[in-house]
Amino acid sequence: MANRLISLSCFILLLLLLSPPIASHQPEREEEEDTPITRFQTYLRFKTAHPNPNYSDPVCFLLNQARSIGVQARTIEYVPGKPVLLLTWTGSRPDLPSILFNSHLDSVPVEPDKWAHPPFAAVRTPDGRIFARGAQDDKCIGLQYLEAIRNLREVHDFKPIRTVHVSYVPDEEIGGLDGAAKFFSSKEFEELNVGFAMDEGQASPSDEFRVFYADRSPWHVILRATGVPGHGSRMYDNSAMENLMKSIEMMTQFREVQFDVVKRGRAANSEVISVNPVYLKAGIPSANGFAMNIQPSEAEVGFDIRLPPTVDPELVRKRIAEEWAPASRNMTYQVLLSSFG
Numbered sequence: 628m629a630n631r632l633i634s635l636s637c638f639i640l641l642l643l644l645l646s647p648p649i650a651s652h653q654p655e656r657e658e659e660e661d662t663p664i665t666r667f668q669t670y671l672r673f674k675t676a677h678p679n680p681n682y683s684d685p686v687c688f689l690l691n692q693a694r695s696i697g698v699q700a701r702t703i704e705y706v707p708g709k710p711v712l713l714l715t716w717t718g719s720r721p722d723l724p725s726i727l728f729n730s731h732l733d734s735v736p737v738e739p740d741k742w743a744h745p746p747f748a749a750v751r752t753p754d755g756r757i758f759a760r761g762a763q764d765d766k767c768i769g770l771q772y773l774e775a776i777r778n779l780r781e782v783h784d785f786k787p788i789r790t791v792h793v794s795y796v797p798d799e800e801i802g803g804l805d806g807a808a809k810f811f812s813s814k815e816f817e818e819l820n821v822g823f824a825m826d827e828g829q830a831s832p833s834d835e836f837r838v839f840y841a842d843r844s845p846w847h848v849i850l851r852a853t854g855v856p857g858h859g860s861r862m863y864d865n866s867a868m869e870n871l872m873k874s875i876e877m878m879t880q881f882r883e884v885q886f887d888v889v890k891r892g893r894a895a896n897s898e899v900i901s902v903n904p905v906y907l908k909a910g911i912p913s914a915n916g917f918a919m920n921i922q923p924s925e926a927e928v929g930f931d932i933r934l935p936p937t938v939d940p941e942l943v944r945k946r947i948a949e950e951w952a953p954a955s956r957n958m959t960y961q962v963l964l965s966s967f968g
């Protein structure tokens with residue numbers, strides 16, 4: 628049923644894509660020959676940002692691209708509305724372990740009013756830059772897989788020895804539980820007999836591509852402080868805010884030490900522990916903001932911490948427990964081992 632719905636909406640999408648552009652509607656679009664660049668722009672125009680990513684339309688587009696190249700394509704829905712798209716280019720020795728190239732369909736949220744160009748218009752400026760949410764992370768990768776296969780087949784008449792699969796998964800930006808996690812533990816995945824896989828890396832502005840063979844572990848760390856509430860005019864020890872601020876100061880110092888190593892050129896960004904505050908939560912709400920004369924009894928801060936593979940996670944956990952969130956300062960903490968970047 629889901630597949631039939633996707634096929635129907637694919638057909639409608641194809642009609643829309645083939646229909647002539649309405650002149651008044653997007654004056655900035657120079658429509659548009661069918662080239663790798665314009666195909667990339669089409670892929671970028673699907674609104675795939677969380678919290679409500681559109682999966683069906685980009686999947687239709689990619690299905691049609693796969694068909695135009697002549698590779699097999701199918702969608703699998705482990706969770707309704709969250710399709711995994713799988714392309715297969717059969718090699719001359721399909722009995723050998725296959726090669727898998729993966730990318731994700733979704734994008735991180737966007738604040739449209741802060742953008743110079745609408746984030747899903749994929750505007751191309753005269754200097755050749757294309758502006759769109761998800762362009763680097765990671766629609767450029769998903770499209771490059773297709774364009775590489777198209778080029779190898781159509782220009783070079785190349786046929787791989789091993790079978791090549793290309794997967795497009797949903798929900799990577801929110802943990803991948805309904806996407807990659809279900810796909811990689813499925814019988815369909817097992818049947819692919821994957822011997823080597825490549826996932827997203829970083830976009831490259833030139834023809835050189837860096838290959839990463841390890842990644843940092845994301846830790847989402849929440850520190851909570853409690854303390855006696857009091858009037859804003861009084862100074863006393865152990866308020867929640869004071870306890871939390873001490874932690875933030877220590878973490879800021881640790882961050883500076885790590886970052887200094889990078890600034891002095893002694894390590895890459897990815898080789899030190901990165902520590903970045905991402906939210907602060909405290910205060911007593913009032914009609915026009917926050918009560919300015921009350922010291923609250925609770926305060927909380929969230930950090931995004933990334934551990935390189937060379938770091939002992941137990942040492943970091945100990946540092947959090949003993950220095951950054953000690954029970955002696957009325958602090959508790961939570962480490963969410965995130966599966967997503």
Ligand SMILES: [Zn+2]
Pocket residue numbers: 731764765799827
């Ligand atoms: Zn990504």
